[in-house]
Amino acid sequence: MVKSFNSLELYLSCLNPFPDQRPTTLELYNTIISIIGERYDFKNETEILRQYDIVTATLQITQMKFLSNGGDSDISCLKSIKESLEDPFNLFKSSWNFDKVGDGFICVFTGVQCWNSKESKVLYIQLSNMGLTGWFPQGIKNCKSLQRLDLSFNKLSGAIPSDISTMLPSASALDLSKNNFYGEIPTDIANCIYLNALILDNNRLTGQIPQQLGQLTQIKTFTVANNFLSGPVPNFAIASVTKESYVNNSGLCGGPLEPCKSDEPFKSGFIVGYAASAVSVVTIFMSYCVPWEQMKKRKRMTLKKNNKRKEAHKVTKLLPSKLQWKSNKQISTLERWVTRMTFAELNKATDNFSSDNIIGLGKMGTVYKATMPNGLFLAVKRLYDSPQLEKQFMCELTILGRLRHYHLLPLLGFCIERKEKILVYKYMSNGNLYDWLHSLEDDSMKLEWLLRVRIAVGLARGLAWLHHKCKIRIVHLNICSKCILLDQNFEPQISNFEEATSINSKNTDHSRSSSINNGIWDLEYVTKDVYDFGILLLELITRWEPSQISNACISSNLLASSSCLYEMIDKSLIGNEYDEEIIRLIKIAYDCVQPFPHQRPTMVEVYQKTWAVGVRYGIAYDFRIVRRPQIAAAAAASTGDEIIEIETAET
Numbered sequence: 001m002v003k004s005f006n007s008l009e010l011y012l013s014c015l016n017p018f019p020d021q022r023p024t025t026l027e028l029y030n031t032i033i034s035i036i037g038e039r040y041d042f043k044n045e046t047e048i049l050r051q052y053d054i055v056t057a058t059l060q061i062t063q064m065k066f067l068s069n070g071g072d073s074d075i076s077c078l079k080s081i082k083e084s085l086e087d088p089f090n091l092f093k094s095s096w097n098f099d100k101v102g103d104g105f106i107c108v109f110t111g112v113q114c115w116n117s118k119e120s121k122v123l124y125i126q127l128s129n130m131g132l133t134g135w136f137p138q139g140i141k142n143c144k145s146l147q148r149l150d151l152s153f154n155k156l157s158g159a160i161p162s163d164i165s166t167m168l169p170s171a172s173a174l175d176l177s178k179n180n181f182y183g184e185i186p187t188d189i190a191n192c193i194y195l196n197a198l199i200l201d202n203n204r205l206t207g208q209i210p211q212q213l214g215q216l217t218q219i220k221t222f223t224v225a226n227n228f229l230s231g232p233v234p235n236f237a238i239a240s241v242t243k244e245s246y247v248n249n250s251g252l253c254g255g256p257l258e259p260c261k262s263d264e265p266f267k268s269g270f271i272v273g274y275a276a277s278a279v280s281v282v283t284i285f286m287s288y289c290v291p292w293e294q295m296k297k298r299k300r301m302t303l304k305k306n307n308k309r310k311e312a313h314k315v316t317k318l319l320p321s322k323l324q325w326k327s328n329k330q331i332s333t334l335e336r337w338v339t340r341m342t343f344a345e346l347n348k349a350t351d352n353f354s355s356d357n358i359i360g361l362g363k364m365g366t367v368y369k370a371t372m373p374n375g376l377f378l379a380v381k382r383l384y385d386s387p388q389l390e391k392q393f394m395c396e397l398t399i400l401g402r403l404r405h406y407h408l409l410p411l412l413g414f415c416i417e418r419k420e421k422i423l424v425y426k427y428m429s430n431g432n433l434y435d436w437l438h439s440l441e442d443d444s445m446k447l448e449w450l451l452r453v454r455i456a457v458g459l460a461r462g463l464a465w466l467h468h469k470c471k472i473r474i475v476h477l478n479i480c481s482k483c484i485l486l487d488q489n490f491e492p493q494i495s496n497f498e499e500a501t502s503i504n505s506k507n508t509d510h511s512r513s514s515s516i517n518n519g520i521w522d523l524e525y526v527t528k529d530v531y532d533f534g535i536l537l538l539e540l541i542t543r544w545e546p547s548q549i550s551n552a553c554i555s556s557n558l559l560a561s562s563s564c565l566y567e568m569i570d571k572s573l574i575g576n577e578y579d580e581e582i583i584r585l586i587k588i589a590y591d592c593v594q595p596f597p598h599q600r601p602t603m604v605e606v607y608q609k610t611w612a613v614g615v616r617y618g619i620a621y622d623f624r625i626v627r628r629p630q631i632a633a634a635a636a637a638s639t640g641d642e643i644i645e646i647e648t649a650e651t
């Protein structure tokens, strides 16, 4: 017998966790017809049917998305999956033939199982072990009745969608294991309340496991083994989640694993250090942050320039010829900004500076990965024993130590003991950008386009902040892919401030014109950052070595020639629907690498343009860089996207 419902009953019955208790399509159809009939007093069925689509659309808008015509939406779901995944061995695409028609024609597709073979309503998609590449298929949200999704044993990458519960509201099993998914496990998975199997092992997932997953009452199978996860594990009520579910991660604790140690004392030490850093710090910076060789060179250049320009800016003074920073007073001033750590604790955390813990070798010293007793990872740069490096050490401490920005590498601590000079940073689990762009052997180290765009926007934002918004304006002077580190989410962090210098300007208007009037933007050392950013942008697009790009830019007008340009572009990017974005970024880079510094844009302008390219990917706009929303709005309007405003703490 066909049941009938009122609209609320209908809504609730569709949400029923037990599929066999949900209404049939016929029951849904009849109920909708009766609702329409009541509301609109239609005279006959033909008229009702004509309005069916309109009402279905209305119901979709009011969150009852699953009421739409299951067949059509499931077909478009599969079409979009077919389009979005690369199937190099043609293991499923050839069978997914949409030219056929008829009820349930999709139910014979490879890897597709329907609720009923005569109804195009997908129950289960299994595309496992097919060598598929691409991202999590967004179109899956149109398979509204999907209960099980298995994409395991492929080469899929990107993040697991943060709104996964709206994509898979009825999922009871989700298997994304043995792929290259990265980023954090979205908390939203906890809203997939019917999940009884969540299998995410063997990916590149980072961060903490959301505690909310412990509230998944139906869960029976759970594994996140072989990822890069850390922190406490969720509290699952069932016994089947064992140690094996968590093996080979970066530092998980709690539950069936070792108990977690509190990290409060360590954290609070840093917090106190940060809070104190707000107090009078300019003096030491002014005294010790000397811009070394650049300073001398720039000074010579500056002297040659006209008097007006000389008056227009002041470069940080070169004060004491012999640095006396080891005095207790100065060290205690340093401690106001950055936590002082003992050699003994760093020695222990790096296992006696063991060569096994070396993560990099730089001009100033060796970088080690350190593990603190609370499980926190740090990067520890132990400087080579050379008096020449004392200045750079102080410069890094006085600049980076007291700047806090989302895109600057946090300098967390330092150590000065006997001959030892050590800088302690937050550990960036994805290393430096150079390695990601130029690693020839390792195919898994290919950066997707979205990440490249995000890195470009983040860097432009960081540099615009340094040049225009930071209390003491900073010019980095050494921007290159080696000094850009990537955190677990591939957010770029600018490091290596040992060659940086500052511009003292009372000018508080950050627009380009007033800065030009003050002569600041005529200075080559400011526009050098812009030039370096342009080279880096080209490096992101071409994966050429920076020196090759510089030579190409200087020796020929390569950028102006479209055929040469085409040769330069990273082949893996071409023909993937972002050609237009590539061209827009090349144009920005082209402006940045103009031979005459005064022709180059400011970093604020560069940020606005770069962000406009990234807006399509939901990259937020930082209105604190420039409070002229109409510019951003215009950029967004040109792409038809919405602006999301950034809210992050910066000092």
Ligand SMILES: Nc1ncnc2c1ncn2[C@@H]1O[C@H](COP(=O)(O)OP(=O)(O)OP(=O)(O)O)[C@@H](O)[C@H]1O
Binding pocket: 359, 360, 361, 362, 363, 364, 365, 366, 367, 379, 381, 409, 425, 426, 427, 428, 429, 431, 432, 482, 483, 485, 495, 496
């Ligand atoms: N905070 C960090 N987290 C993770 N890896 C780091 C960190 N800091 C440095 N590294 C690694 O160590 C390498 C060397 O860093 P370092 O800053 O000493 O030298 P560099 O970036 O090569 O520049 P330079 O030689 O000019 O000092 C980096 O390229 C990076 O791979």
